Amino acid sequence: MSEPPEAKRSKTSSILEEVLASNLLADDKAKEIQEQYASSQPYSHAQIKNLFHSKFLLSVKEEIKSQTKVNFKESDLFRVYQSIDLANLEPGSDLSKQLPNVMKLREVLYSQEWRSFIEKLCGLPPSTLVEKIDCACNCHAPGCHLLCHDDVIGTRKVSYIIYLTEEDWKQDEGGSLELYGQQLDNPTSKKQSSPIPLARAWPLFNSMAFFVVKPGESFHAVQEVTGERPRLSLQGWYHAAEPPKNMELATLQQLKADNDASKAGTDAEKTFDESEAKEFSDADKEYLSKYLVPEYLKEESMDEIHKKFENDSSVQLRNFLQDKWVPKMESRTGKKRANDMNHYMEGVSSEWKLRGPAHKQRYLEFRPQPSTTDCAVTGSMMHYVKMKVFESPVFARYLKRVTGLEHPTGIKESKIRRFRPGLDYTVAHYGLLVKESVLDATLCFVADGNEDDKAKWEYGDSGGFECYIEADEENEEGGNQAADEYNEDDDTELLSVSASNNTLSLVYRDPGTMRFVKYVGSSAPSSRFDIAMEYQVPEGEEDDDENADDDAEKQESEDVGF
Structure with a gap:
């Protein structure tokens, strides 16, 4: 009672x-x-x-x-x-x-x-x-x-x-x-x-x-x-x-909501002319040889990358650029995060813009000004590489060669980002879903000059990794349910790419996949800088021999390094 x-x-x-x-x-x-x-x-x-x-x-x-x-x-x-x-x-x-x-x-x-x-x-x-x-x-x-x-x-x-x-x-x-x-x-x-x-x-x-x-x-x-x-x-x-x-x-x-996904139907930032969709040539190799490590332009190396990408729909290429094009990353290990409000504005300038809103993202994006000419400065050097390499028709042909995908028709989005320790991140949300499959090309720069720094990035304790997760299917009312948790046993995680200096990550992303850059912890050895590109890639023919069950299996990032 x-x-x-x-x-x-x-x-x-x-x-x-x-x-x-x-x-x-x-x-x-x-x-x-x-x-x-x-x-x-x-x-x-x-x-x-x-x-x-x-x-x-x-x-x-x-x-x-x-x-x-x-x-x-x-x-x-x-x-x-x-x-x-x-x-x-x-x-x-x-x-x-x-x-x-x-x-x-x-x-x-x-x-x-x-x-x-x-x-x-x-x-x-x-x-x-x-x-x-x-x-x-x-x-x-x-x-x-x-x-x-x-x-x-x-x-x-x-x-x-x-x-x-x-x-x-x-x-x-x-x-x-x-x-x-x-x-x-x-x-x-x-x-x-x-x-x-x-x-x-x-x-x-x-x-x-x-x-x-x-x-x-x-x-x-x-x-x-x-x-x-x-x-x-x-x-x-x-x-x-x-x-x-x-x-x-x-x-x-x-x-x-997919209110941001309207970008998927808008014009690309840059469109490649159909006349530029040629086979990767010796002249293309000569152009890229000014920027890329020579091994990545050898036929046997490109074949190896192609095979890896064809099997996994992703590949990570270590030591991608020649040293002279790699910004110098100094380790900040041992430095303590400030706890005053000014800390949130660290690194913000007329060129490095603070991006929000905070419930979706926070990072700095590089926007060159008319006076931006010094390639020795991190943002300027990355901008130069983005223009000369990643936005070039030559690199579009290189991507076709090493991935086996159709020739990119354009660049949907391109950003130069800085994720500061103890501050910055992106969150997975449906506004980032694309209407058609894209090829993500992300070139990352971090301080990982010693084993301790490498371990912090590799094992994810300091965050800064890029994670791809599967979006839930639409419910009966037509709405979406965001995945709000992942862990070792969560089969919605498709791929996790640790931050690694001068490493290019190529990932074929379909319309049902979301991604985010995990919050960079205050213990991180440095900021995570990256050049993040999305290439429009036409749908190719279906491979009848492809095992659908294998596609659904969770993949771990695997590097190709020379």
Whole structure:
């Protein structure tokens, strides 16, 4: 027989008094928090300090650390270790008996009294928040992060984070809650996240940050943990009875939408004349011999590349350019990331433009100015190589020779990018899907001059790798469902290409494939620079002998090096 509501409320009130800081629920304290919440920017949020009795919260923390296990999870959006889900803690279970203080905390967070208090602080009408509540323990170990998003899924209404970090947590250890503003690319576009955060909340022990979840507005991220200690927190959502209005503005919906895919039907940046679609000749070899390492122009080498590409639809060519065309990459190992707001503008100039929005990407793109003439500068040298090699009809014929694909008809997109350590990335989204298959050619430059640097890039701990994943098929309503997680057992990952200096990656990408450059961690030996090209390639004839089952198997990147 269940307890009557009056007895349950009395029991909860007793626990509230036992674990919450004195006078936290008092009217004057609530008013103070309300004022902080209403006046904050870039959108309403607040952080309550000294939330619980410190001794109680320390007991909660120790129970979680000693009695629970963590599971590693990673995607294009995050890298985190997750522990217990409080929603699955059943009273009276063996685990709950080992976590008595965690169960007390759960009862407080799930109580009607606490929900009413949260409604009051956020200015929500009474009974807005229903009994559905999410709460899980997240451990952001060094290098872990969560990129920009707005938290809008289903009926989520209020997002909250209770920090269980060490009491002497310092700002240079990172792990802050980053809050992003809104921007419009043009008067008719949807709300986008600003490329850099406008405010931050530090993960202070025994504090709780919270805000109302709003589509296309509550943009936030968890800054990478840059110190040596893990950032422990309890994070979750209070729910409403109905989803919020304007769900089409939510970041998840924007990532699912193919509104950017209209570029697939637009004119190419550059079109190759039909008269240029010739066989690769000795004259072409002579032209490219000024730039490419000689071995890549030998007939037997081109045959080997062709065979590898024909089997795998991808190939990586190490030491591709001659040394004089390779920008000098200096290792920054041992340098610490700054934690001031100026760090987000590192390297931004009249030529290196900051690209967003943050819920889709952040990196610097090189745009030459009329005064750009010095080829010794990294961006200028890469621009020169892009024009003389990658945009030339000669290189289009070389691509046909080494891939066996039809002659490229044009260049759909070309960019020179810089991904800075502790800052930059791209996220997989349906706006990047192409209407027709393309050939990606990406020439990467990083510092990997010693074994430690090579290992950091190769094993992916520092990020910076380019990952190709399979997009989910359309559902019955015709919409798409974005893949929001990948791991070693996830068969949606098709190919992962580690960052490697002066390495050209050729990948044949079909319309059902998304890609992203994983967030470059602060431990990376250098920025990741690249020349990223998309070539339009006509569909060739189907190979009747091709084994469809082999195509579906997950591929690992494999280099051809000389």
